[in-house]
Amino acid sequence: MAGPQVLPQKPDMLAALFPVKKPVIGVIHLQALPGAPRYNGQAMKDIFAAAVADAKTLAQGGIDGIIIENASDLPFCRPENIGPETVAALTAACMEVRAAVATPIGITCVANGAIPALAIAKAVGARWVRVNQWVNAYVANEGFINGPAPEAMRYRSMIDARDVAIFADVHVKFGAHAITADRSIAEQATDAEWFDADVLIATGTRTGSPTEPTEVNDVRNGTNLPVIVGSGLSPAQVPALFSAADGAIIGQWLKHDGAWWKPVDARRVAQLMQAVMLVREGK
Numbered sequence: 001m002a003g004p005q006v007l008p009q010k011p012d013m014l015a016a017l018f019p020v021k022k023p024v025i026g027v028i029h030l031q032a033l034p035g036a037p038r039y040n041g042q043a044m045k046d047i048f049a050a051a052v053a054d055a056k057t058l059a060q061g062g063i064d065g066i067i068i069e070n071a072s073d074l075p076f077c078r079p080e081n082i083g084p085e086t087v088a089a090l091t092a093a094c095m096e097v098r099a100a101v102a103t104p105i106g107i108t109c110v111a112n113g114a115i116p117a118l119a120i121a122k123a124v125g126a127r128w129v130r131v132n133q134w135v136n137a138y139v140a141n142e143g144f145i146n147g148p149a150p151e152a153m154r155y156r157s158m159i160d161a162r163d164v165a166i167f168a169d170v171h172v173k174f175g176a177h178a179i180t181a182d183r184s185i186a187e188q189a190t191d192a193e194w195f196d197a198d199v200l201i202a203t204g205t206r207t208g209s210p211t212e213p214t215e216v217n218d219v220r221n222g223t224n225l226p227v228i229v230g231s232g233l234s235p236a237q238v239p240a241l242f243s244a245a246d247g248a249i250i251g252q253w254l255k256h257d258g259a260w261w262k263p264v265d266a267r268r269v270a271q272l273m274q275a276v277m278l279v280r281e282g283k
Contacts, residue, residue, distance in 0.1 A: 003004030010149070013165040013198040013244055014226035017104060017127050021280045022242050023064040024273065025106065026229075028054045028097065028261050029071035033089040036073035044089070047097040052262040059101040060256070061269030064103070067130060067249060068094050069108040072261065076111035078142045087116050106130060111142045114152035122161040123281040124238065130249070133190045134168035136183075139176040149195035167249075168197035169230060170219045185215070186222030193223045201230035201249065209236065216244040235275035238282075240278045 014023065031047045032038035051068065058066055070090050077083070090109060097105060109117040117129035133140065135147040145185040149168075156162060159170040170192055171177065171185045180188060192200055200223055202216045210232035220227045229241050241248065255268055256262040 010198065010222050011126075012226060014228070017165065017252045018247070020064055022245075022276060023247040023250045024276055025065035025067050025247070026058040026063040026254055026262075026264070026269070027071075027249060028058075028066060028068045028264075029251060029255075030069065030090070030093055032072040032074075033070055033086055033093075034231050035083050035085040035089075036070075038072055038074060044092065047089075048093055050263065051093050052100045053094050055097045055101045055103070057264040057266050058269060059240075061266055062273045063103065063269065064247075065104045065106065065127075066097065067106040067108055069130075069251075070110060071108075073110065074144055078145070079112045079114070079116075079148065082109060082111075082113045082116050083224060086113075089122060091115075091120045091123055094120060094126060098124055108132075111140065111150065112145055114148040115155050118152060118156050118161055118164060119159065121164045122159050126164065128165035128167050128199070130167040130169070132169045133172050134166070134197055135195045136180050136188065138172055138179060140172075147195070149197075152255045153196055165198040166196065167199045167201055167228075168192045169201045169203055170222075171215065172203070183224070185218035189219045189222030189225075189227075197225065199226045199228060201228055202245070203230035203232075211241060213240050213244045216241065220244070233272075235271050238272070238275040238279055242276070 028051050030051055055066055104127045107117040107121050107126050108130040112133050114131045121129050133145050134149050137146050170189045189200055200219055202211050202219045211229045216227055226246040229245045232251045233248045234253045252260040254264050256265045
C-alpha cells in the first residue's frame with residue numbers, strides 16, 4: 001500500500017478477516033438499551049429479535065461483515081461513564097446475532113468505549129472493534145475526549161484479545177478538529193498506525209454524511225494500513241469510493257427510507273451489493 005513506512009508493516013488484517021475484494025460491513029443500530037434515556041422498558045427479547053432480523057437480512061443479502069452498535073443510547077455517555085448495564089445488554093445482543101448468522105461480527109460501543117468494546121468482543125468472539133477517536137484528542141459532542149489507544153492496547157493484551165482487530169477512525173466525525181488543526185489528515189493517519197491500529201477509517205462529518213474520495217486518499221497518504229470508508233456510502237458512490245478505498249462500513253443507506261433507526265431493507269442491501277460486485281468484477 002502507499003504511504004510512508006513509519007513502522008514495520010503489519011499483516012493486512014482486513015484481508016485476514018474478509019477473504020474477498022473490497023469487503024462491505026453492514027451496521028446493526030440497536031434500539032435503546034437499559035439505562036439510556038430513550039429506553040422505554042421494552043422487553044429485551046424484542047430488542048434482540050430486531051437485531052437478529054437485521055442480521056439475517058444483511059447476511060442473506062451477501063454482506064461480508066456485521067458491526068453491532070448501541071446507536072440509540074443518545075445522548076451518549078463519555079467512555080468512563082459507560083455503565084455495566086450497557087455492556088451487559090450489548091453483549092447479550094451480540095450473542096443473539098452470533099447464534100443467528102455465520103457472518104463475522106464487530107463491536108462499536110459509543111461513545112468511544114474502546115475498553116468496553118474489547119471486553120464484549122472477547123466474550124462473544126467478535127473479530128474487531130471500531131473506535132471513533134483512537135489517538136490525539138477532540139472536542140466531541142460528549143466533551144473533551146482523549147484518544148484511548150495506550151490504555152486500550154494494554155487492556156487488549158491483559159485479556160488476551162490480541163486477535164481482535166482495531167478499526168480506527170481518522171479525522172473523526174461528530175467532533176471539532178481545532179486541537180488537531182495543525183496536523184494534516186495524513187499525519188493523523190500516521191499517528192493512528194503508530195498507536196497500533198489495524199484498519200483505518202475515512203468518514204464524512206456525521207452518520208450517513210458522504211465520505212469524499214479525497215478524504216480516503218488523504219488518509220492513505222499517511223499509512224500502510226488498509227483504509228475503508230466509514231460513512232455515507234450509496235450504490236452511486238461505490239465506483240468512485242472503491243477506486244480509493246479497500247472496503248466500507250455502511251449503515252444508514254441500507255435501512256428503510258435511508259433512516260438509521262429503521263430496519264434493514266433487503267432491497268437496498270441487494271442494490272448496494274450489486275454495485276459492489278460490479279467493482280469486484282472490474283466492470
